[in-house]
Amino acid sequence: MxxxxxxxxxxxxxxxxxxxxxxxxxxxxxxxxxxxxxxxxxxxxxxxxxxxxxxxxxxxxxxxxxxxxxxxxxxxxxxxxxxxxxxxxxxxxxxxxxxxxxxxxxxxxxxxxxxxxxxxxxxxxxxxxxxxxxxxxxxxxxxxxxxxxxxxxxxxxxxxxxxxxxxxxADVPSFWDELSTGVVTVRVVPAAEYEHFTDDARKSFETTDYEITPDANRVGYRLNGAALPLSSPLELLSHGIVPGTIQVPPSGQPIIQLAEANTCGGYPKIATVVEADLWKLGQAPIGSRIRFVVTDVDHALEALRVQAAEIKKLRKTLALMAQRG
Structure with a gap:
């Protein structure tokens, strides 16, 4: 106790x-x-x-x-x-x-x-x-x-x-180095409405940094940076969302859903953070900046496999070291 x-x-x-x-x-x-x-x-x-x-x-x-x-x-x-x-x-x-x-x-x-x-x-x-x-x-x-x-x-x-x-x-020391610069890099895959954003919006999303505002908690982070406008108005029914979903409300400023993410929403989705990088967002403090790197589903799944393999290897090593006293 x-x-x-x-x-x-x-x-x-x-x-x-x-x-x-x-x-x-x-x-x-x-x-x-x-x-x-x-x-x-x-x-x-x-x-x-x-x-x-x-x-x-x-x-x-x-x-x-x-x-x-x-x-x-x-x-x-x-x-x-x-x-x-x-x-x-x-x-x-x-x-x-x-x-x-x-x-x-x-x-x-x-x-x-x-x-x-x-x-x-x-x-x-x-x-x-x-x-x-x-x-x-x-x-x-x-x-x-x-x-x-x-x-x-x-x-x-x-x-x-x-x-x-x-x-x-292995990824933690390099992540701490990133935090020292104030910019955290996370990988994302395009979401369902990615192509509905303007060319300039997609370019800004991939090339500029977005700051984590004080309006941030376990539900999600509201970001501040280059606005992300749609090519034309888009009306969506509410649909399921998951941790990592990046929504864009009418303000054009993205919101990342996190551990206590809403289970549904109607804002257009520009991308989703790959599962292997969600831990970085959990460690990114208010005021730090996020840089998005667009990848594809195959690379996202491979990143998750690599991370799972490392965890398995570390757990096995720790168990053996403990047995040796």
């Missing part, structure tokens, strides 16, 4: 998401950075989709009420266990009474605290994720508050060496 020592309504219990219910109007929810969640869980011997704490308001403090393996992944934060400073993307064992502090990120937007066994909250529609719009799932359908106590499910038999164990996926 851990006790939460700091208030933070945006800090939520999330797992890999509530899939298969979009037709009923229920968002996927889940972690904004599924890569960080998966590797964090691997560091403590969990399944990839076990529930963890997604932290987006800092500093975040907890106290351990028993010996427990944990890992912190995601944003590049200063992490301290009592007086010891831990490396990014690192897992180790905390002892009863120790305090963990996760400071404001130097780069990135969200950190993930994974606990051996996974956070033990009720599963709703097959997921422990928090759905803020519906106010259900997670910890009573809300963000965490000072005084909350989080329990874990039965822990695995795997042990983590006292000095800890860490790993950083």
């Amino acid at each position: 851990i006790d939460v020592l700091s208030n933070g309504a945006p800090n939520l219990i999330q797992d890999a998401g509530r899939r298969g219910h979009l037709g009923f109007g229920v968002s996927r929810s889940g972690a904004m950075d599924l890569l960080a969640l998966s590797i964090g869980n691997a560091l403590v011997g969990n399944e990839s989709d076990d529930a963890a704490v997604e932290i987006s308001l800092f500093p975040f403090r907890v106290r351990f009420q028993g010996d427990l393996q944990f890992a912190v992944t995601g944003a590049d934060c200063v992490v301290r266990l009592d007086d010891a400073t831990l490396a990014p993307w690192w897992g180790r064992t905390a002892h009863s009474g120790q305090t963990l502090v996760i400071e404001r990120p130097k780069r990135g937007a969200r950190a993930y605290l994974c606990l051996a066994g996974g956070v033990n909250v009720e599963s709703v529609m097959g997921s422990r994720s928090t759905d803020l719009k519906g106010a259900f799932g997670g910890f009573d359908g809300r963000g965490l508050r000072r005084g909350d106590s989080l329990k874990v499910l039965a822990t695995s038999t795997r042990t983590v060496r006292e000095s800890g164990l860490g790993v950083v996926p």
